[in-house]
Amino acid sequence: MSDIREERPTAQGGVISNEKPAPIVDAQSDFDGHAERDLNVTEDDLLEAKELASQMSLEEVREMMFNVHKIHEKDPNFPLVIIEKIEAFLSNDDVFENPEKHEALIQEMKLEAALITGNSPYAEVRAVVDNHDDPTMPVSTLRAWTIGLLFSGLLAFVNQLFSVRYPSITILANVAQLLAYPLGKLWEKSVPDVGFTVGGQRFSLNPGPFNRKEHMLITIMANVAYNIPYTNYIIWTQWLPKFFNQSYAANFGYQLLISLSTNFIGYGLAGLCRRFLVYPSYCVWPASLVTIALNSAFHADKNGAVDGPFRSVWRASRQKFFYIAFGAMFVWFWFPNYLFTALSSFSWLTWIAPKNRNLATVTGFNSGLGFNPFPTFDWNIL
Numbered sequence: 001m002s003d004i005r006e007e008r009p010t011a012q013g014g015v016i017s018n019e020k021p022a023p024i025v026d027a028q029s030d031f032d033g034h035a036e037r038d039l040n041v042t043e044d045d046l047l048e049a050k051e052l053a054s055q056m057s058l059e060e061v062r063e064m065m066f067n068v069h070k071i072h073e074k075d076p077n078f079p080l081v082i083i084e085k086i087e088a089f090l091s092n093d094d095v096f097e098n099p100e101k102h103e104a105l106i107q108e109m110k111l112e113a114a115l116i117t118g119n120s121p122y123a124e125v126r127a128v129v130d131n132h133d134d135p136t137m138p139v140s141t142l143r144a145w146t147i148g149l150l151f152s153g154l155l156a157f158v159n160q161l162f163s164v165r166y167p168s169i170t171i172l173a174n175v176a177q178l179l180a181y182p183l184g185k186l187w188e189k190s191v192p193d194v195g196f197t198v199g200g201q202r203f204s205l206n207p208g209p210f211n212r213k214e215h216m217l218i219t220i221m222a223n224v225a226y227n228i229p230y231t232n233y234i235i236w237t238q239w240l241p242k243f244f245n246q247s248y249a250a251n252f253g254y255q256l257l258i259s260l261s262t263n264f265i266g267y268g269l270a271g272l273c274r275r276f277l278v279y280p281s282y283c284v285w286p287a288s289l290v291t292i293a294l295n296s297a298f299h300a301d302k303n304g305a306v307d308g309p310f311r312s313v314w315r316a317s318r319q320k321f322f323y324i325a326f327g328a329m330f331v332w333f334w335f336p337n338y339l340f341t342a343l344s345s346f347s348w349l350t351w352i353a354p355k356n357r358n359l360a361t362v363t364g365f366n367s368g369l370g371f372n373p374f375p376t377f378d379w380n381i382l
Helices: 027-039 042-054 058-072 080-091 100-118 124-130 142-164 171-191 214-225 231-238 252-272 286-299 320-339 359-364
Strands: 010-012 015-017 194-196 201-204
Touching: 010 142, 042 100, 058 080, 058 100, 124 286, 142 171, 142 214, 142 231, 171 286, 194 231, 214 286, 231 252, 286 320
Parallel strands: none
Antiparallel strands: 010 015, 194 201
């Protein structure tokens, strides 16, 4: 006979039970998963928020959430699920009378309060802007000012020169941001570490690695300088004989002073409005996020894996991805602009019946209504 061993049910408290033991559920891991999804935070942000949330009292969180709800109640950029949980938190008196019964909700509100205190309430901002600062990183260096002034003068000269051309040519500040990185790295590798000391502070030609703060300072300088002064067309209108024929408008001193005065008025008003348009956390400027994201791509220290399409995982750095995209765009540019220009105005539906006027009127790109699912393959036209 074969040796058959029968697994007998275990006895619990004198009663034989056939039930399998229930799996152990990690409640903390389950809560962390919900918090990451609802608050849309990374694991590092969640750990940092937990540390800060542990120091908050329930009354502090209540007062903070009241202000958050007041500010972000109608905010389309704020997560709706968080607004609903804040309303449930504030409207339920039992949360404050019996907090032990609502630990999950209280913990999530503490995390949200911690995120707002030490970070941005918006996931888009948290993904781009680092909330940590390294005060030892040099900023106002000779390298940054030299490269920044170089690009500021170059962009201002080119844009002013071609402003009277039709169509005008404008070089944006992101060109300076792109070119400043290789220039800064070249300076870092080639210029010796020599300098001088003034007032106990040393100024070196090469203070070390080209860092993100220097890069951002150069970008800010170029962003301020590339714009044509507001008085550009005022001076032309004053000087031209067909308009006001005011000869003094050709004087360099007059042009300089009127340009500075109008710009300083704008900067002064901007400074007065900072407390309303810049300092509040709900004042998000998407164009600035693009600039910061590009700057972070060049100087990112960490390279975390992210989920890609078709269940793939991407481990390429931002800088590598940028170079790949830049190379692909450079190659593709030649096709719609030179090699196969029909891709720019891709009226392929009119090819079905080239002599059909009605078809050309409805689907044509140049002289028709342009009802076409694929009207162009040129992003310059898009």
